Amino acid sequence: MSNETHADKPVSRAPKIGVFVCHCGGNIADYVDVEAVARAVADEPGVYLSRDQVFSCSDAAQQDMIDVITADQLDGIVIASCSPKLHMHTFRNMAGRGGMNPYQYVHVNLREQCAWAHRNDREAATRKAIALVRAGIAKCRLTRPLEPITLKTTPAAMVIGAGITGLRSALALSDLGIQVHLVEKSEHVGGYVGQWHALFPDDVDGNRLVSELMEQIRRRDNITVYTGAEVVDKSGVVGGFTLTIRRSNGETETVQAGAVIVATGTELYQPAAGEFGWGHPRVTTLDAFKRHAESASDGTLTWDGTPVRTVAYIYCVGNRQKKSASCPNPNTYCGRYCCSATVHTSAWISRRFPQVRQYHLFRDMRAYGRNELLYEEARNAGAVFIRYGEDDPPVVSSEGNDRVSVTVKDQLTGGETLEIPADLLVLVTGPVPARNESLQQILKLPLSKEGFFKEIHLKLRPVETVIDGVFIAGSCQSPKNLEESASSGLAAVSKAAALLLKGSVNKEPLIARVNPEACAWCGQCDAACPYGAIECVNENGREVARVIESLCKGEGACVPVCPKDAVFVEGCTDDQIRGMIRSLAEDPEPARQEAQA
Amino acid sequence: MSSTSGTIADTKRILVFSTDAISDPGIDLAGSAHMHYPTGVRVLPVPCSSGIKPDWILYALQSGFDGVFIAACGGDCPHLSDCSARTGAIVRRAQELLKEAGISPKRVKMSGICSVCAEAFVAHMENFQKELASLEA
Known part of the structure; x- marks a missing residue:
């Protein structure tokens, strides 16, 4: 300019x-x-x-x-x-x-x-x-x-969450010469991916993937990893946040960062007692089954010491739910990764334990893109796929301690009722929003109606949030597979780096302003502001409100609550709006063109 | 209330407050899709429906508009998770002002209009036109 x-x-x-x-x-x-x-x-x-x-x-x-x-x-x-x-x-x-x-x-x-x-x-x-x-x-x-508000940027970023998204993002920031503070709540890095070995689509070992990324991170001078650590405070604005990290031993540390990438991931749905037989010793989740099967050292699949000959899977547990008396707050969204993960697990089991019979009770098969090939591989290896209807979920009953029986109406054979005895029932539980209330409060991040962190625009601004300088990536935003998580992490890195490497950031000056003469500080504007952008200052011996330029978003929630009409948003003053209303209310006659025959 | 004249005689004048990020693009889409609505509909964009002052609504009705429609951000508001509740409170305060001024509170309406809610917007305009006409019948 x-x-x-x-x-x-x-x-x-x-x-x-x-x-x-x-x-x-x-x-x-x-x-x-x-x-x-x-x-x-x-x-x-x-x-x-x-x-x-x-x-x-x-x-x-x-x-x-x-x-x-x-x-x-x-x-x-x-x-x-x-x-x-x-x-x-x-x-x-x-x-x-x-x-x-x-x-x-x-x-x-x-x-x-x-x-x-x-x-x-x-x-x-x-x-x-x-x-x-x-x-x-x-x-x-x-x-x-008006002049744009210019804020200087610190060439450092914080990445919260050291799952696959956070690890990949930290390396990419480091590649660009940006100092990285990588903060992980648990004592171990890697999240879910680090606990699994063979991953769809190509059997890459998740645990090894995490080790390799950590190996690279250790060699970087500009990445600091904090495990067993949480962010407990944030102040400042885009380009210059001050963040306080507390380690599990209670020690705190304060770091400066110009941008924050939130990559806190997701949790897996925890079934309720009795839901599809949950609580029975022969009912487990896909996550637990996968880790158990991958740790089996010889060629037999066992559970509690007895061989497993038949495995049944029930899909869409805890996802795509409908509101009902027993489910007042349904998770209505699709888990996105679970169909692919289950057909992959099935194909992997067939290769490793060919004698195991597998029955898949699914609602809709959403193994999309090349994961379709895994679905084909699972079927070719002999797994049986049975489609159940949304209103007709499978019913699980106990057959003693070593076996359950699953009854299902098979839509593909016109509603025939099938009874499947299984040594092990695997509930395919989908991702649910992680419980991060304190982080959400500290960063003031909005949530989607599903409870995940919310982006500005799903399609066009998928990693930016309404908090300038705070980005979201990976499955904390919505269910994602590994590939999608890494991509969104790299997208967040490029957005963060774009603002950090420029050295300064310009902010629109179309923000709220206070007319100090009219203000009598009642605090209502402060109470209405979700961004903490109003402060009380002393001006000529009087307490009045002032807008903190760097924090104000200019949406104007403070404007109609002011009893003294002392607050306005630049570009939408009272006089401007009233002038526009007067002009808009008219139905003016077009001027006739002169000297036209 | 309006001084009906010329081609606008058969339509009511409606001031629409739209919001830059959410409802204004939805109203744009109605035009892009070549959906028609009466020319008495005039749109005034503001940053967010939570920032509309109740006196602006009263002022619009005193300035010749027959009705005021707030095309609110609704649940899509990028700024406030409780935007609808806040906008609703503004409408209630405006309705109080209208009653005091002897104007029917039915002359102000609000609805969430999302960024692709073109059809809903046009339907609201058609219905509001009829409702405003019936107020004068």
């Missing part, structure tokens, strides 16, 4: 506003009389010039606007074009290049919210367009120059 602004222009004179109305080719002009709109607003107070343009976003049109801004020393501009989601930043940057304060640019949405929504009535759409542009002008008249 250019530092050359019209610093020499007198502040007190009436603002000079340029208005540009875009045809967007025919996208706007086919449904709105763009030229009539430009004419109708030309005499609005403050408007210095008003023009129409075929494509305001084109390089030529932007250069024209820059020339006008510079030559005529405009204070503000209004561009009526497409949705602000497309070009607000384009035009804000353009205004800055023209030497104007970028925050005195106002965007009016004439395409998505006028032309395209009213294609059936050109005259009425034109009237509405004039009202919309007048509202933009009313807002622009009351803008004031």
Whole structure:
């Protein structure tokens, strides 16, 4: 952004506003009389010039606007074009290049919210367009120059959680020359992956994978690993957090980090007593079964000392639940990794213990992508797959201490009831959000309705959170397999590194402000703020509220709670909103074009 | 309440408060999908529905709007997990102001409009138009 602004222009004179109305080719002009709109607003107070343009976003049109801004020393501009989601930043940057304060640019949405929504009535759409542009002008008249808030960054990051996501992320940060503090709550690193050996899809040994990553981490000078340690306090803002770590022996340590990557992983669902026979000595979970089978030293699979000849699996335990009296808070989401993990385990058991018969009671087989091949391998090795309906779950009954019997209606044979005696019943329990209330409170991270940490935008900003500088990665965000966890870890690393390596970070100045003269400090704004962005300060002997610039998100929750009308958000002041409302309420007549035969 | 004139005569004027991150993109989508709604619908985007002042709602109705619709962030709000509850409280306070001013509290409505809720938005506008018309019948 250019530092050359019209610093020499007198502040007190009436603002000079340029208005540009875009045809967007025919996208706007086919449904709105763009030229009539430009004419109708030309005499609005403050408007210095008003023009129409075929494509305001084109390089030529932007250069024209820059020339006008510079030559005529405009204070503000209004561009009526497409949705602000497309070009607000384009035009804000353009205004800055023209030497104007970028925050005195106002965007009016004439395409998505006028032309395209009213294609059936050109005259009425034109009237509405004039009202919309007048509202933009009313807002622009009351803008004031704002400067971005610049925050310096510390070239260090904290990674919370040393599972596969955290380990991979720590190495990637280290590769970029960023100092890493890797904090793990348990005494051991590696999470679930470190406890398993053969992993889908290609039998890579999870335990060895973790050892290899740790081996590399030990060789790095710029990674410090804290095990048996928890984050107990955070202060500061993006670029300069101060984080307190407490070890299990009670010692605390404070470190500086410019960004935080949360990779705290997930937990596996714990069945309730009696749920699918849970509590019976022959009922276990996929996780426990896998670890048990992998530790078997000879060629026989045993359980409690007796050989296992038949294994039955029940899928979707604790996931994709429906709300009912017995399940008031259902986990409605899919566990994502469990189908693939179970067919892989089945194929692995068939290779290692070919004499074991396996029955899979599934709801929908979600072994997607190349994991489909594992499903095929499991079936080819003789495992039997039985599909049960959501409303007809299998019923488990005890057959003494060494055996259970599973009754299921097989949807694939038209609802035939099958009874399967099994030496071992494996409940395929899916991932559930880890219990991290204290960390969530310390970092002020929002949760999704499923209880996982929530990103800003699932598709477009998948690792960023509303807390600037705090990123989420891996299965703490949603169920993920190893490959997806590592990918999201690396995505978080690139987002964190992008801000740390730049040395400073700019924050939008469109935040809340307090008018100290009107404020009588009652604390209601503080109570309404979820980010702790309000502080009480003494100004000229009076206690008043002040907004901590670096923490404020500008959503304005503090605005309507103020009994003194002392709080506002930049760009949405009382006068601006009221001015816009007045303009929007009108239904102006388009100015007739003169001298047309 | 509105001075009905010209082509807007058959439609009610509705001020919609949209939110930058959530409902405004949903309303954009209605336009992108070429769904039509009356030209009396005018949208004023704000950062979040939790920041709308009740007096703005009263002011809009006193300035010529027939109704005010808050296209709230709902459960998708990126800022506040209790955004709907806060916005609901703002609407209730606004309704008190309207009653004091002798204006029907039915002239203000709110609903969560998500970033892909184009059809829901258009349906709300059509229904609200009818409800506002029936208030004057």
